[in-house]
Amino acid sequence: MALGTGPSTWAHRHLLDVDALSRREIERVLDLALVMREARETRAHRRLLDLETVALAFYEPSTRTRVSFELAAKALGATVVDLAVERSSAGKGESLVDTLRTLRRVGATIVVLRHASSGAPYLAARETDLSIVNAGDGTHAHPTQALLDAVTLREALGPLEGRRIAIVGDVAHSRVARSNVHALTALGAHVRVGGPPAWVAGFDGIPGVEVATTLADALTDADAVMTLRVQTERAAVAGIGSLAAYVDAWRLDEDRMRLAAPDAPLLHPGPTNEGVELTADLANGPRSLIGRQVEHGVTVRMAVLALVAGVA
Amino acid sequence: MSEVFGGVRDPVATFVIIGARVVDPAAGTDEVREMAVVDGRIAEVSAAPSDAERIDGHGLVVAPAFCDLHVHLREPGDAATETIASGARAAAKGGFSTVCAMPNTDPPLDDAERIERVLAAGADAACRVRVIGAATVGRGGERIGDLDAQAAAGAVAWSDDGASVATDELTEAALVAAGRLGRPLIEHAEDAGLAAGGVMRAGATAAALGLTGWDPRAEVAVVERDLAIAARTGARLHLTHLSTAASVEAVRRARGEGVQVTCDVTPHHLALAETWVAGDRAFAWDEPRTDALLAYDAACRVNPPLATREDALALLAAVDDGTIDAIATDHAPHPTPVKLVPFGEAAPGLIGLETALSVGLAAVAAGHLRLGSLLGALGPRPAGIIGETRSLAVGEPADLVCFDPEAHWRVERRTLVSRSANTPLIGLELTGVVRLTVADGRVTYRAE
Numbered sequence: 141m142a143l144g145t146g147p148s149t150w151a152h153r154h155l156l157d158v159d160a161l162s163r164r165e166i167e168r169v170l171d172l173a174l175v176m177r178e179a180r181e182t183r184a185h186r187r188l189l190d191l192e193t194v195a196l197a198f199y200e201p202s203t204r205t206r207v208s209f210e211l212a213a214k215a216l217g218a219t220v221v222d223l224a225v226e227r228s229s230a231g232k233g234e235s236l237v238d239t240l241r242t243l244r245r246v247g248a249t250i251v252v253l254r255h256a257s258s259g260a261p262y263l264a265a266r267e268t269d270l271s272i273v274n275a276g277d278g279t280h281a282h283p284t285q286a287l288l289d290a291v292t293l294r295e296a297l298g299p300l301e302g303r304r305i306a307i308v309g310d311v312a313h314s315r316v317a318r319s320n321v322h323a324l325t326a327l328g329a330h331v332r333v334g335g336p337p338a339w340v341a342g343f344d345g346i347p348g349v350e351v352a353t354t355l356a357d358a359l360t361d362a363d364a365v366m367t368l369r370v371q372t373e374r375a376a377v378a379g380i381g382s383l384a385a386y387v388d389a390w391r392l393d394e395d396r397m398r399l400a401a402p403d404a405p406l407l408h409p410g411p412t413n414e415g416v417e418l419t420a421d422l423a424n425g426p427r428s429l430i431g432r433q434v435e436h437g438v439t440v441r442m443a444v445l446a447l448v449a450g451v452a
Numbered sequence: 453m454s455e456v457f458g459g460v461r462d463p464v465a466t467f468v469i470i471g472a473r474v475v476d477p478a479a480g481t482d483e484v485r486e487m488a489v490v491d492g493r494i495a496e497v498s499a500a501p502s503d504a505e506r507i508d509g510h511g512l513v514v515a516p517a518f519c520d521l522h523v524h525l526r527e528p529g530d531a532a533t534e535t536i537a538s539g540a541r542a543a544a545k546g547g548f549s550t551v552c553a554m555p556n557t558d559p560p561l562d563d564a565e566r567i568e569r570v571l572a573a574g575a576d577a578a579c580r581v582r583v584i585g586a587a588t589v590g591r592g593g594e595r596i597g598d599l600d601a602q603a604a605a606g607a608v609a610w611s612d613d614g615a616s617v618a619t620d621e622l623t624e625a626a627l628v629a630a631g632r633l634g635r636p637l638i639e640h641a642e643d644a645g646l647a648a649g650g651v652m653r654a655g656a657t658a659a660a661l662g663l664t665g666w667d668p669r670a671e672v673a674v675v676e677r678d679l680a681i682a683a684r685t686g687a688r689l690h691l692t693h694l695s696t697a698a699s700v701e702a703v704r705r706a707r708g709e710g711v712q713v714t715c716d717v718t719p720h721h722l723a724l725a726e727t728w729v730a731g732d733r734a735f736a737w738d739e740p741r742t743d744a745l746l747a748y749d750a751a752c753r754v755n756p757p758l759a760t761r762e763d764a765l766a767l768l769a770a771v772d773d774g775t776i777d778a779i780a781t782d783h784a785p786h787p788t789p790v791k792l793v794p795f796g797e798a799a800p801g802l803i804g805l806e807t808a809l810s811v812g813l814a815a816v817a818a819g820h821l822r823l824g825s826l827l828g829a830l831g832p833r834p835a836g837i838i839g840e841t842r843s844l845a846v847g848e849p850a851d852l853v854c855f856d857p858e859a860h861w862r863v864e865r866r867t868l869v870s871r872s873a874n875t876p877l878i879g880l881e882l883t884g885v886v887r888l889t890v891a892d893g894r895v896t897y898r899a900e
């Protein structure tokens with residue numbers, strides 16, 4: 141794949157959610173992520189984004205997403221600025237749109253946006269002429285997480301067509317789960333979302349998605365299992381009785397993972413609450429792809445930045 | 453097109469309209485005929501002086517002017533967003549000759565002096581400006597206001613709009629006090645507890661967008677409560693901006709049992725389904741036409757939130773069969789900064805005075821509403837709720853609108869008369885343009 145030569149055939153200036161991408165487009169991101177993995181080692185594309193200024197605008201705390209975007213942009217030669225929200229005018233109450241317009245005026249071309257309000261990246265895309273990459277918005281979407289999960293799953297399982305993937309936890313309030321549902325169903329996988337009823341509400345009737353309200357229903361014969369961070373800091377626990385009840389019924393451990401297909405791998409978007417949604421042994425055991433997910437985070441984001449910049 | 457605004461204290465008008473389709477819902481007539489206004493009153497054409505202006509009405513519809521039971525004029529307190537004058541001009545351009553201003557201004561309209569001040573400021577506006585007083589002191593939901601003093605100052609109804617009257621006891625007290633004065637209590641039906649946190653109608657769209665759902669039982673619960681209190685007290689209840697089929701059903705049932713209840717619905721709850729939050733820009737009765745880039749447009753954030761398609765169709769049917777008395781816009785201007793924010797952080801409300809007729813005519817064109825039902829719900833029926841009349845009978849004061857039902861126009865920020873432009877209809881082409889509005893015999897709006 142010759143990058144940076146000839147016009148790009150990528151049709152999207154923004155990455156707001158995976159649901160805007162076709163199966164072929166998703167596969168193109170995943171393939172490009174593999175190219176980027178090599179390129180990162182050989183520094184092959186270290187000037188690919190030298191005309192771009194990538195601003196990281198994280199209105200919520202983040203380690204792995206922010207750092208991997210920064211490394212991805214730098215690996216491709218972009219200028220990177222980190223809008224440290226708590227130290228910027230945004231921290232003084234400047235509106236999101238005003239802050240982004242300022243970033244544009246000082247030369248930013250791509251903004252990687254993390255925001256607590258669902259839909260904030262759509263507003264940003266409409267009201268500025270920046271290219272917007274959604275790094276997680278409220279309880280809506282986290283497209284690059286879903287793409288790196290897909291790369292990780294494809295590496296472990298091969299093609300995902302017809303594979304059964306279980307997503308367990310507070311699916312209803314999870315942007316990771318929502319984007320994963322889009323990505324995995326687009327790739328032909330069967331997705332089973334599992335959790336207490338209040339945590340899987342709203343997922344009935346989506347093509348390719350099954351809703352399970354017991355752990356056995358969720359895990360049986362699953363080819364891979366993804367569990368989600370329980371947002372103990374959020375009020376979401378309210379709808380399910382108690383955290384203890386969740387841990388009792390849903391915490392994943394090696395025993396419970398035996399319900400799934402033999403050697404089914406385990407994914408988690410991080411950061412984990414060990415002892416809550418999964419045991420430390422499982423997180424650190426042989427099934428765990430958690431470390432692999434983090435590694436793919438950088439290369440998937442390299443691919444996404446190259447595509448929205450129109451150079452891949 | 454040039455447009456001219458007048459005021460309700462201008463000299464009375466005299467003119468003849470030739471060739472227009474004259475629809476008078478009160479009389480049940482709908483016919484092409486000549487009609488005249490002489491010295492501000494409906495008259496026989498033969499009574500018009502020979503030099504009276506002759507307006508060519510071919511292709512136009514003449515109907516009683518509209519009466520909006522629910523607008524926010526933002527004065528006092530926020531004249532940058534709307535003024536009594538600018539809101540009245542928007543009303544006149546939309547075909548309205550009366551607007552009823554809600555009391556949730558800053559400070560709220562909860563005493564005689566404040567009400568008098570608004571009425572004085574609106575005395576020569578481009579439509580009659582009426583005031584709905586606050587039912588409780590400061591809209592605080594703790595003590596009932598001095599409704600007698602407010603009535604003496606001119607309040608035509610009472611409401612704690614923006615919220616329901618807080619408790620059963622206060623609602624009963626307000627209903628009884630308003631009933632004693634022969635005027636309705638206008639209730640924004642919403643249980644704060646059930647609604648808590650909801651920013652759009654609960655359901656599949658909210659789930660897909662990751663937005664907190666608003667449970668429609670929040671409305672129905674208060675509708676049921678209020679209907680029970682109205683039944684008990686025999687007082688007049690008016691339920692505003694109903695957004696669910698279940699609420700309408702409750703009203704229908706209560707009315708069958710003799711409860712004195714009227715209700716209204718907004719144009720946006722009739723025509724814009726909740727899918728608009730996801731970027732749909734087709735009317736509720738059409739196949740969705742979604743542009744994902746338009747998703748989360750804060751112009752679609754409104755309270756009660758946009759309804760489901762099924763509710764919208766049920767509401768239309770209820771306007772058509774008369775169960776819903778009135779179409780009221782809940783015209784709620786907001787400045788750009790409070791709307792140019794992520795959806796869930798935006799102030800709720802959208803403007804509607806200049807688009808209400810066109811949205812209604814779209815429903816008529818789609819076969820979901822008869823023209824007579826639409827014009828009745830915009831004009832005579834809401835007028836009757838606040839003690840005004842709308843009739844095109846000879847001898848009556850001229851309160852009429854003349855519009856071109858076929859003319860197209862594009863909703864554009866720069867041509868809106870309102871000081872605010874918070875409507876998701878911006879950029880869309882609508883049908884139906886007002887050419888002439890007459891309020892109390894005065895020409896308040898004319899476009900040529």
